[in-house]
Amino acid sequence: AQSVAQPEDQVNVAEGNPLTVKCTYSVSGNPYLFWYVQYPNRGLQFLLKYITGDNLVKGSYGFEAEFNKSQTSFHLKKPSALVSDSALYFCAVRDMRGGADGLTFGKGTHLIIQP
Amino acid sequence: DGGITQSPKYLFRKEGQNVTLSCEQNLNHDAMYWYRQDPGQGLRLIYYSQIVNDFQKGDIAEGYSVSREKKESFPLTVTSAQKNPTAFYLCASSFWRGTGSTDTQYFGPGTRLTVL
Numbered sequence: 001a002q003s004v005a006q007p008e009d010q011v012n013v014a015e016g017n018p019l020t021v022k023c024t025y026s027v028s029g030n031p032y033l034f035w036y037v038q039y040p041n042r043g044l045q046f047l048l049k050y051i052t053g054d055n056l057v058k059g060s061y062g063f064e065a066e067f068n069k070s071q072t073s074f075h076l077k078k079p080s081a082l083v084s085d086s087a088l089y090f091c092a093v094r095d096m097r098g099g100a101d102g103l104t105f106g107k108g109t110h111l112i113i114q115p
Numbered sequence: 116d117g118g119i120t121q122s123p124k125y126l127f128r129k130e131g132q133n134v135t136l137s138c139e140q141n142l143n144h145d146a147m148y149w150y151r152q153d154p155g156q157g158l159r160l161i162y163y164s165q166i167v168n169d170f171q172k173g174d175i176a177e178g179y180s181v182s183r184e185k186k187e188s189f190p191l192t193v194t195s196a197q198k199n200p201t202a203f204y205l206c207a208s209s210f211w212r213g214t215g216s217t218d219t220q221y222f223g224p225g226t227r228l229t230v231l
Contacts, residue, residue: 103220
């Protein structure tokens, strides 16, 4: 079985400060990891994914994420937050050996950027 | 959201009615998915389909049905057997290249279903 934990329901950051949204995962094999963002009453937008290779993955809108195998983590980061980054963020994992149903999502973290 | 359309955006259902949510994609994706989103629970998989005329149950399939007669379409029917259908429903699609596929799922804009 695979699972994703996003330990913070909400993260508050002042505009211009760096932000981190945490994600830890559990899979039997090697993981594929994804971050998505959701704005109110909208679908999910893909931000970035880790498949293999460099542990630091760069994605859309200036976001990046760091894969840490020993800590089974895939935290989302941005050097300087914008008010427009305020949204709901989801981490997801797929076991490399999984089938088409294999994407498991965390419960989401509300990111609030204060002006 | 580009390339995946869902309709209607808002849907109201009376107790005991079946309703069908539409999902269409023009991305030539092989696989399509239906998720349910409830506040604080993330996304839960209802059904998925890797190829035309084939589909599989996800984690919460009870009270739902699907069909995949065309590659670009994957409608979801919420039946009267679904005890608590009020939720936000999201359709997604991706290429599918077999076990170990790294393909990204892309999502439609969602349908909000409310039971009156």
